[in-house]
Amino acid sequence: MIVSTRGRYALRMMAELAECGSSSLRALAAAQNVPYKYAESIMRSLVKAGFVESTRGKKGGYRLTRAPESYTLAEILGETETSLAATDCTGRKERDCPRAATCPSLPVWRALDETVCDFLSRYTLSDLMPKA
């Protein structure tokens, strides 16, 4: 799995914000059918990443910080997914694989990573908005 439920929820909620301007968590979660508390943890990470702004208290809510077409999917998923790496071999985890130096597969996995990343960089949030 390249894109998990969490990542897709993030994209959908951001697309919703792109659509409606600003929204409370309650409304966002309801509109996109995301479990409330799960949505909350996702939105918090989007705020932390600077993709979204929040205001607290009554009448509070979330809004995008930039234009929808400026967010690439790669950028958003890079924050919300545990890893976008094609294999453990190219993730942060396996820094010290003893096979690395001579492994014939490693270059293939690196190329795959790049292919996926290129793909996800060619699409933006606005590609995920319901078409007018």
Place this chain on the structure above:
Amino acid sequence: MIVSTRGRYALRMMAELAECGSSSLRALAAAQNVPYKYAESIMRSLVKAGFVESTRGKKGGYRLTRAPESYTLAEILGETETSLAATDCTGRKERDCPRAATCPSLPVWRALDETVCDFLSRYTLSDLMPKA
């Protein structure tokens, strides 16, 4: 993760067979540093898929059924990975997603699937053999 440990083990053991012609499970697992019993279950699925032939009993072992360059990575991983789909949305699982008809993301995931599949179809087992 697109390619899991199981899939990489499968590729490595098949590349080993490509290299050495034929081998027992014990030797294969040792050569490629794959846990014996795990290797066994992987080899069994490769036999079942017809990628590998086995002979039982003393002096038994495994060998490829075709030329190394005829196996694409897509083909092998298609058998050994639980799913190569980019998301649940494009896997067998979510046949009946109610959003499918109008979901703006779905075409993107389908295109991603195809991109990954194309990539994996451009490499073969012989690309994973230690270079001469």
Place this chain on the structure above:
DNA sequence: ATAAATTCCTATCTTTTCGATAGGAATTAT
């Protein structure tokens, strides 16, 4: 002031997937 609606924070729970193992039956060369 107080109440209501909201975001923020920490912790935990449950389910699923992945990696790996156990034990023994069936097969075959020697």
Place this chain on the structure above:
DNA sequence: ATAATTCCTATCGAAAAGATAGGAATTTAT
């Protein structure tokens, strides 16, 4: 017969993914 092997079923344990709980902090409206 025996030893070396593949085949089969079942299960275990750890990690990741999805989701939830409870309450503190903040802000608006009354």
